[in-house]
Each structure stands twice: as C-alpha cells, then as structure tokens.
Amino acid sequence: MSAYLQVEGLNKSFGGLQALRDCSFTVAQGRITCLVGPNGAGKTTIFNAITGFLVPDTGHVTFQGISLDGRTSQQIVRHGIARTFQNLRLFVDLTARANVLAGMQDHVGEEPFTAIFRPFHTARALAAKQDAAMAVLAHVGLAAQADMLVRNLSYGEQKLLCIARILATGAELLLLDEPTSGLSGAALSDVMALLRRLQAEGKTLLVVEHNTRVVQQIADDVLFLHQGHLIAQGAPADIIADPKLAEIYFGGAI
Amino acid sequence: MDFFYTYIVLAEIYVLLGLSTNLLVGIVGIFSVSQAAVFGVGAYLTAFLVMQTSTPFLVAVLLSSILCIGLNILVTLPSLRVSGDYFVVTSFGIQLLATAVFTNWTGGTGGANGLPGVPAPWIAGHEFVEPSEFAVLATGGMALGCIAFWLIMRAPFGALLRAIREDELAVAALGKSVLRAKVSAAALAGAFAGSAGGLYASFLSFIDPSSFDLDASIFLLTMVVVGGARTLAGSVIGPFVLLALPQILALIDIPSSVAAAARQLIYGLLLIAFMLFRPQGLLGEKL
Numbered sequence: 001m002s003a004y005l006q007v008e009g010l011n012k013s014f015g016g017l018q019a020l021r022d023c024s025f026t027v028a029q030g031r032i033t034c035l036v037g038p039n040g041a042g043k044t045t046i047f048n049a050i051t052g053f054l055v056p057d058t059g060h061v062t063f064q065g066i067s068l069d070g071r072t073s074q075q076i077v078r079h080g081i082a083r084t085f086q087n088l089r090l091f092v093d094l095t096a097r098a099n100v101l102a103g104m105q106d107h108v109g110e111e112p113f114t115a116i117f118r119p120f121h122t123a124r125a126l127a128a129k130q131d132a133a134m135a136v137l138a139h140v141g142l143a144a145q146a147d148m149l150v151r152n153l154s155y156g157e158q159k160l161l162c163i164a165r166i167l168a169t170g171a172e173l174l175l176l177d178e179p180t181s182g183l184s185g186a187a188l189s190d191v192m193a194l195l196r197r198l199q200a201e202g203k204t205l206l207v208v209e210h211n212t213r214v215v216q217q218i219a220d221d222v223l224f225l226h227q228g229h230l231i232a233q234g235a236p237a238d239i240i241a242d243p244k245l246a247e248i249y250f251g252g253a254i
Numbered sequence: 255m256d257f258f259y260t261y262i263v264l265a266e267i268y269v270l271l272g273l274s275t276n277l278l279v280g281i282v283g284i285f286s287v288s289q290a291a292v293f294g295v296g297a298y299l300t301a302f303l304v305m306q307t308s309t310p311f312l313v314a315v316l317l318s319s320i321l322c323i324g325l326n327i328l329v330t331l332p333s334l335r336v337s338g339d340y341f342v343v344t345s346f347g348i349q350l351l352a353t354a355v356f357t358n359w360t361g362g363t364g365g366a367n368g369l370p371g372v373p374a375p376w377i378a379g380h381e382f383v384e385p386s387e388f389a390v391l392a393t394g395g396m397a398l399g400c401i402a403f404w405l406i407m408r409a410p411f412g413a414l415l416r417a418i419r420e421d422e423l424a425v426a427a428l429g430k431s432v433l434r435a436k437v438s439a440a441a442l443a444g445a446f447a448g449s450a451g452g453l454y455a456s457f458l459s460f461i462d463p464s465s466f467d468l469d470a471s472i473f474l475l476t477m478v479v480v481g482g483a484r485t486l487a488g489s490v491i492g493p494f495v496l497l498a499l500p501q502i503l504a505l506i507d508i509p510s511s512v513a514a515a516a517r518q519l520i521y522g523l524l525l526i527a528f529m530l531f532r533p534q535g536l537l538g539e540k541l
Binding site for chain 2: 083115
C-alpha cells in the first residue's frame with residue numbers, strides 16, 4: 001500500500017543554490033508530522049513543491065496514490081491539500097468571516113454570469129455558506145471576531161484564522177508553515193490545542209515548526225531537513241536527543 | 255432645460271465608465287490607464303454600424319459591447335504577466351496606440367476631424383433626439399450597469415475580486431483561479447465601457463479622438479478617486495460631481511478658452527487634494 005503523501009527524489013535549484021537535494025519522505029495519514037531543520041533547510045520550498053507553487057527540477061509527489069506532478073495549486077486544493085503561509089497572507093481589509101468564505105469551494109455566484117442573472121439563487125447559496133463559515137470560525141474559537149477586519153485582530157487570532165481559512169477548503173491534508181511562530185502563553189496553547197483537535201477529527205498535518213518544545217508536545221513523527229536533504233526521521237524524542245542533529249540545528253561546527 | 259438634461263445624460267454615460275474603471279482599478283487592482291481607448295472603440299463601432307450598415311441602435315450597442323468585452327480582455331491580459339507599476343506602463347502604451355489609430359485611420363474614424371452625423375437612436379419607431387428623451391435611455395443604461403455592479407459586489411464574485419486585489423497568491427492557494435476571475439472582471443468592464451461608447455456617440459452625434467485619449471483615461475481615474483473606490487455610490491457620484499464643474503464654469507462669465515484651461519487645472523488639483531487628504535474619495539474606500 002502506498003503512503004498517504006509520498007515525496008520522492010525532489011530536486012530544486014535556484015541559480016547556484018540547491019534548495020532541495022534528492023529529498024524523499026512519506027507522511028502517514030491521521031498523524032502530525034513536524035518538518036524541522038535550520039533556516040534555509042528547504043522546508044518552505046517543500047511546501048511550495050507539494051502545493052504546486054513551484055515545479056521541482058526532478059522528483060515526484062503522490063497523494064493517496066494519485067500523482068500531483070504538473071498539477072496547478074488550484075487542482076491540488078481540489079485533491080484535498082491546502083497550505084498556510086509563514087507570513088500569513090490573510091486578506092487584511094476583509095472580515096474574518098470573508099476570509100473563511102474565500103476558502104470555501106464551489107461557491108455559487110463566484111463568476112459574474114450567475115451573480116448577475118441568478119441573484120436569488122446566489123443569495124440563498126451564500127446564506128448557507130455564511131452559516132458554514134461561522135461554524136468554521138467557531139471551531140477555531142473566532143466566532144466573536146467574525147465581523148472584525150482582519151487587520152484589527154491580534155496576531156494570535158490571525159494565526160488561528162489562517163488555519164480556519166484552509167479548513168474551509170475542506171482539505172484533509174493541512175500543510176502549516178510555522179503556525180506557532182511569534183506566539184506565547186495562551187495564544188500558543190490555543191494553536192497547539194487546535195492542532196490536536198484537528199488530528200482527532202481525522203485531519204493529517206504536516207507542520208513546519210521551530211520550537212522544539214512544541215515539536216515534542218504535538219508531533220507523532222519528525223522529519224529533519226538539512227541543506228535540502230532529509231537526514232533523519234523518527235519519533236520526536238529520538239530526533240531531539242540526537243546530539244549530531246542538535247549541533248546542526250543550533251549551529252556550530254559542521 | 256436642454257442644458258440640464260445634457261449634463262444628466264453625459265454624467266449617466268460616465269457613470270457606466272466609472273463602473274468600468276472602478277471594477278478594474280478599484281476592485282481588482284488592475285491599474286489600467288487605457289479605459290478611454292475601449293470606450294472609444296465602443297463609440298466608433300456603434301457609429302460605424304448605425305451609419306454604414308443601418309444596424310438598429312440597440313443591436314449596434316450590443317455588438318459594440320461584445321467587441322469591447324473581447325478587446326478589454328486582450329488589453330488586460332498583460333496584467334497577468336506583469337504586475338503593478340509595470341502594467342501601468344503597458345496600459346499607457348495601449349492607450350497611445352489606440353489614440354494613434356483613432357487619429358490617423360481617417361477612413362474609419364474620420365481622423366482628427368472626427369466623425370459627424372451619427373444618427374440619434376431609433377427604438378420601436380421612436381427617435382430619441384432631444385436630451386430629455388435621451389435621458390430616458392441613458393438612465394436605463396446606467397440603471398442596468400448599477401444593478402449589475404451591485405449584484406456582483408454582494409456575490410462571492412465580488413469577494414473574490416477584492417481578495418485578488420489584496421493577495422493573488424493567497425487566492426491561488428485557496429484553490430481559486432485568479433486568471434478566470436481577472437478575465438471575467440475585464441469582460442464586464444469592457445461591456446460597461448463599450449455600451450457607454452455606443453450611448454455617447456449616439457447622443458452627441460459627433461465624436462473625435464479627444465474624447466478617447468490619455469487625458470480621457472486619466473479623467474476616468476479622477477472620477478474613481480473623487481467618487482471613491484470600490485463602492486457603487488462612489489462610482490455614481492464621481493462623474494456627477496466632475497461633470498458639474500464645466501457647467502458651473504460656464505455660468506461664470508469667463509471666455510471659453512480660459513474655462514477649458516481652468517477645468518483642467520481644477521481636475522488636476524482635485525486629484526492631488528483627494529489623494530493627499532481624502533484617499534477614500536467622497537463615498538468610497540481608499541484606492
């Protein structure tokens with residue numbers, strides 16, 4: 001049986017810099033897999049390659065037995081993979097609810113013909129989506145902020161909204177780029193609790209994470225990336241205990 | 255009274271152009287400075303159809319709109335490859351190109367001398383000659399445009415366009431086609447500009463390239479800036495305010511040559527003042 005997500009032999013060069021070097025790994029369904037490694041290890045490049053934002057020079061990505069090679073980012077979302085961005089990329093001049101609505105698929109009236117010539121049909125369908133969007137917001141704990149402009153939300157709320165927005169796409173595999181960075185205290189535990197809740201609901205998570213304490217607490221599997229290559233894979237305790245990896249991660253002689 | 259109705263008709267035609275420009279520039283964020291070129295093509299094509307082929311007025315306006323849909327998609331397509339500032343330059347080139355064609359293709363457009371004798375519209379045996387009669391047509395056209403714009407803005411399509419203006423990449427990451435949305439918006443903006451052109455040519459019965467040049471495109475942007483971006487109210491009030499200015503200047507007893515220069519001066523000052531002190535325009539949002 002093939003893996004849930006399989007990444008095989010990815011290579012990607014930007015000019016003289018080899019961002020990914022024969023990078024291969026698998027992600028198991030229903031688990032939280034953390035992608036760790038020092039800055040510049042290629043973590044975000046992998047996200048870009050999986051989600052169709054970047055075409056690798058060589059290599060393959062397979063999701064639930066279906067090849068994603070050559071697919072556009074839109075097609076990949078339709079296959080059930082969605083990603084967040086390290087720098088959030090929320091629509092800050094829209095409300096939290098509108099951000100979640102933007103993530104929903106198969107909107108009636110998302111093209112002008114239906115919007116103009118079938119206005120009542122469009123309005124009814126939108127009303128139903130509004131309810132669904134509220135449910136997603138409530139799920140991440142942002143129901144009270146639904147009608148606030150995103151630029152007025154706290155950083156922690158914005159981080160939660162990023163996850164809400166991709167949940168709205170209906171994706172089963174969530175790629176989260178540093179969901180906890182910049183957070184502490186209650187905001188940090190909110191995000192961690194949400195990640196565990198999503199796992200319990202059957203989602204699969206691939207998470208870029210820098211905070212080793214977070215990794216220890218949420219990860220089932222850890223992938224350690226260095227210079228675009230997977231150099232270790234295993235349970236969080238084993239990876240963190242490995243002195244060689246710690247040296248790479250925290251700097252020092254290589 | 256003709257004086258008043260002429261103002262109303264022209265303002266209503268410019269509302270259609272304001273909707274067109276607001277849709278592209280205000281809502282999607284495609285900074286086009288060539289909307290007057292598309293407006294011109296609509297005007298010249300309607301004039302050609304009713305004068306040379308005796309096409310009924312409404313059919314001619316419809317055909318002009320269809321051509322302008324295609325044309326506006328073509329001239330907007332570069333925005334998919336080049337973004338922001340670079341597209342402005344591309345769009346600038348398109349506008350210059352169009353002005354050159356309008357001015358030099360004497361066989362088709364009458365060149366710099368213009369094209370006189372565009373007949374007034376005939377609809378169901380009635381001729382709309384007087385400004386007060388034409389106002390009925392222009393009001394109808396404007397109302398249709400406003401309703402379409404309003405329906406779009408409250409539909410998911412409007413939300414998608416706003417999202418695209420903020421972050422195209424994030425829209426693509428949510429499984430939406432940025433290309434399709436931009437092409438749709440360009441098509442609509444083309445339909446608005448094309449039908450405005452048809453009404454304009456039929457109303458004035460004389461058209462020349464000066465109505466469709468770069469100054470005209472900048473005038474359309476001024477309407478969006480003064481009226482306000484991204485709202486229906488802003489698109490409507492901008493043209494009414496700006497077109498009232500020449501009428502007010504006409505009431506003051508100054509020579510017409512001075513009035514024309516004063517008008518340009520005031521438009522320029524308004525543009526600067528609004529950008530500095532009221533970027534959201536009278537009834538809109540910040541551009």
